[in-house]
Amino acid sequence: MPNGASGLKNLDLALLSRRLGKLCLARGVALTTAESCTGGGIASAITAAPGSSGYFGSGVVTYSNAAKTRLLGVPEALLETHGAVSEAVVNAMVKGACRESGATLGVAVSGVAGPDGGSDDKPVGLVWLAIGNETHQEAMRFVFPGDRQAVREQAVREALVALILHLSRSDHDAPDE
Numbered sequence: 001m002p003n004g005a006s007g008l009k010n011l012d013l014a015l016l017s018r019r020l021g022k023l024c025l026a027r028g029v030a031l032t033t034a035e036s037c038t039g040g041g042i043a044s045a046i047t048a049a050p051g052s053s054g055y056f057g058s059g060v061v062t063y064s065n066a067a068k069t070r071l072l073g074v075p076e077a078l079l080e081t082h083g084a085v086s087e088a089v090v091n092a093m094v095k096g097a098c099r100e101s102g103a104t105l106g107v108a109v110s111g112v113a114g115p116d117g118g119s120d121d122k123p124v125g126l127v128w129l130a131i132g133n134e135t136h137q138e139a140m141r142f143v144f145p146g147d148r149q150a151v152r153e154q155a156v157r158e159a160l161v162a163l164i165l166h167l168s169r170s171d172h173d174a175p176d177e
Contacts, residue, residue: 008161008164009157013156013157013160014048014049016045016160016161017048017160018049020049020160020163020164020167021052021054023164023167023168024054024055024056024105025054025055027167029055029105029167030055030056030057030102030104031055031107031163032057032058032059032060032097032098032101032105032106032107033046033059033060033097034062034094034096034107034108034109035060035062035108036063036068036084036093036109036110036111037085037109037111037112037152037155038155038156038159039063039152040059041156042059042107042159043056043059045156045160046160058101059097060097065079068089068092068093071096071100072093072096072100073092073095073099074092074093074096075092078092084110085112085122086110090129090130090139091108091132091139093108093130094131094132095132095133098132098133105132105133105163106133107131107159109129109130109155110127110128111125111127111142111151111155112124112126112127113125115148123143124151125143125144125145125146126142127142127143127151127155127158128140128141128142129142129155129158131162131166140158140162142155142158
């Protein structure tokens, strides 16, 4: 677990969103989201913070593969080869979201929230999350316990924590890194 993550995971979503907002404003970051399994939950949490219009311009929910391709430019071949719930696809999603929105930082998420749809390779609770921009992406894999709502809530929380940790890194000198 990255340094500082355990303390952040104990904060409620409102506190995480406000902390994220302060970091975005301080760094001049324009933020976007590309969501699948969370259905807009990350964008909802971000925009619940007062002043979020100062750093959050747009987010997109691309629940279907066709929407991922049409709205974010995720190549169909990538979806066919790796499946929607994969490192390659969330990296392409965040890249496309930043390109289409003009944002300097984005988060993308795709997962199997359940109760159905899981497999041996991709069990219920599997979530891939990516943080990045058009030129650099960093993906993380999680397997969350619980029912559909619990998986979605944990994915939203991890997305906020990952964004905060990314922006808090001491080597993060510019908004587009």
